Amino acid sequence: MIDFEHLGPYKVLDKLGQGGMGAVYRGEHAKSQERVAIKVIAPQIADQPRFRRRFATEIETLKKLNHPNIVRLIGYGEEEGHLFYSMELVDGPSLQQQIRSLKRLPWRDVVRYGIDICGALKHAHDFGVIHRDLKPANLLIAEDQSMKLTDFGIAKLWLGDDMTAVGAMLGTADYMAPEQAGDGPITPRTDLYALGNVLYACLAGRPPFAGKDLTRVITSLHTDPPPPLDLILPELPMELVSLIHQLLEKGPKDRPPTALAVGNRLRAILADDLQIGSLTFDADRPTIDNAPTLGAGADESLDLGAPSLIPTDQRPTLDATNHPDGGTGSQFGFEDTINSEVQEFPEAATLAPLTHFRTVDQEERNRASAPLTSDAQESTPRESLLSILLLIGLLLLLVTAALWMMQPPSAESLYNKISEAEDFGDVDNAAGAIKQFLAQYPDDYRAEEVSALADQIDSDRVFRRLRVRARFKGGIEQLEPAEQAFVEAMLLREENPAEARELLEDWLIVFSHADHRDRSVARLIPIVRQEIQPLKDSKGKQANTQAQQLRAWIDGSLTRLDPDRHREFLESVIRLYADKSWAEEEIRRTQDLLGAAGPDGVPAERFAPVEPPATEAVDAE
Incomplete structure (x- = not known):
């Protein structure tokens, strides 16, 4: 049975889900037939002043946000004492449902999802909004496979919001940052930690510190390193593993600085893999046409204001915020942005005393997201002309800068960047420049030298990955025989190049026979071959140099x-x-x-x- 027949100008069709703070319904506009998701605050808490204050804050928060990867606020109001607001309806599953269905998502899809989430977070952070409860249940997959971030119900406005004190814990513990479970300040990097948890869960099938024991989860957040992703999925790109583990650093200062920086790194990973700039999904990715829509699952989390103390999907959720009591807040109206005629809904004065509606048009949305400024003064024709000329000058400057930035870097500048990184022993950071040099200047006389550096980077990354795996397994002797022999030979490169070369040649004789089918061994064969030749070439040169010294x-x-x-x-x-x-x-x-x-x-x-x-x-x- 549906609890409501109508909410504002909407006919209520069915209930999508129930959360600790209220319920979500599917509604249809009486005139435009637009379908929306309607979130209604639970009646037992709707009359509490502090929750009305939070409701008002959430509405003001959502007004600021206008981004394709954030679920759009359509309107808000109060119907017979029931606070509610209508949102864009996303006909697709949540990321949580997708993880439950597929267990582990393809890493390329995860990177694309991450790029969308970074776009949403950057937009929110630019307006002073921290989500604070980023998790798969709050991420919806639209029909075009784009990601939509929803439920800013416990977001904190750090530009003067007094509703949440430093150290207050709001959020789902599995995806919570250490500072949310302690006394640290909440910053945009708190959302970036949660993003790392989301990406980790998409790839591994579960977040790094999942559990039903709240105390154990909180302790792990502060003390335990996340299990290395490359041990679970060795085929993942090293750059992706490194980025996710950096996002999961305990200290906020050790994480990437902004969502923009994370998004750019994710784009670089995808571009390196695809060798093109377009971001299209794999043709053979699993379809989600038959997946349940938002809230269809009985256990789907749909928190509306603050997270409930009742576990969500058997995961511990915290709400230790101490909100100061405020007044009852203003009575809200309702707004619709579809067509102007939709505003013909009956005036508030003809309805019950606690029923009011208001329209949130694009002008109000822009006003809410605009920075605070003093009242504009009328400008004179001379000032208007100067402003136009200034804008034209700025436009020409931007066009010139864009054209200059679109020019590919020269071979000389790329080579200098590579050489500088090599001089500082940090060739890994020049991997992008190396790849660009080889793609754009394959006939340059230095291409062979740069290609050798690219091979060396690949070799060193595989070597480092095996050493990390050995450390977590309890020693080199716990590796597979081929991996163990490879690591032991590589460790001798500096100390005894001649012996290292002999061991690698023996390795090649043993493991490179034609009918070998082991993928891990096949991956090492070209690396061993490229390691042997420099050791051969350097033997005489090194001996001569040592004798001279x-x-x-x-x-x-x-x-x-x-x-x-x-x-x-x-x-x-x-x-x-x-x-x-x-x-x-x-x-x-x-x-x-x-x-x-x-x-x-x-x-x-x-x-x-x-x-x-x-x-x-x-x-x-």
Whole structure:
């Protein structure tokens, strides 16, 4: 049975879901037939002043937000004492339902969802709105596969909002940031932590700290690192794993700074994978045409104001906010943005005392989202002309800047950027420049050198990933045989290149036979081949360089050390380098010097007495 027949200008069709703070209904406008989602505050709390104040704040919040990835506010009002507002109806499942259905979503789809969510968060953060309860249940998938963020019911306006004190905990514990469960300030990076949890849950099938025990979840938020995603899904791009784990850093300062920065990194990951700029979904992605619509599931979370203390989907939810009691707030009207004729709904004066309606048109929406300024003064024709000229100048400047930015960077600038990163030992950060250089300047005389760097980056990433996996498994010996042998050989590259080369050549003989079907081994084969060649090339060069350095030290000792210390120096050289093949010649020379040393430990020829020059006999005497 439906609780209402009409709410404002809407005919109530059916109930979509029930939450701790009220219910959601599907409604149809009496004249335009537009279908909407109507959120109604539960009657037992609608008359409480602090909840009316929160309702008013939520409406003001939603007025500010006008973005394609945020569910749009259509109108709001009060019907016979029932507070309600109408929202854009999204005929699609929530992300939570999608995760339940598919368990783990394709990573490319997850990246696309993340880009949409970042767009919504950036828009909200730009207007001082923090969502505070970002979770899969509050993310809806539209028919065009775009993501829609909803339920700003516990959002905090940090531009002067006094309704939530620092340290107040609002949000679902599974997706809550550590500062929400502690005494830290709530900032836009709080939403970014929740975004990391959402992306993690889409890929792994569950958030990193899910559980029914509230105390254990809160403790894990503060102390435990999330299980490494690449252990669960080794095929994930390293850049995506790194970004998600950075979003899940305990300290807000260690997370990415803004939603814009996160969105740009997600776009770069997708562009690197697709090699194109368009963001289209995979043709073979699972369809969701038959998935339940918003709130169709009996256990779907549909919080309207603050989260309920009743668990949502058996997950602990907190509401420890202490709101100051306020007045009853204003009585709200209703507004519709479809057509002007829709405003012909009966005037409020003809209805019951607690029934009022108001229209929220685009002008009011723009006014709510506009920054606070003083009243504008009428401008003179001269001022208007100057303003027009200024706008034209700015437009020309923007066009010039855009054209300049659209020009691809030169090969020289890309190479300099790559070289600078290599000099600082941070080649990973130049991965984008390397890829761009090879794509745009494949015939450049430096392309071979840059290509070698690209291969090295791939090799190092695989090596690092295996070392992380070994650490979490309890040691290198816990890896698969091929992975274990590969890691052990790679660890010797710096210390003993010759032995490392021999081990890698043996590895290739054992694991590269033609009928091999192991994907993890097949992935390592080209990496091993590219690692062997530099070790071959560097063997002679390195040995020659090392021998030259040792010769320089020995030659320097002939003039730098006093006689008492020279024998000790020569003996130490022999003990240090006698077993090094590259030092054989210098060791023989050192032994000769030591054997030729005088009684004081110095080669005799170095300190032999100098005979005085012959002089003629003095016969004149």
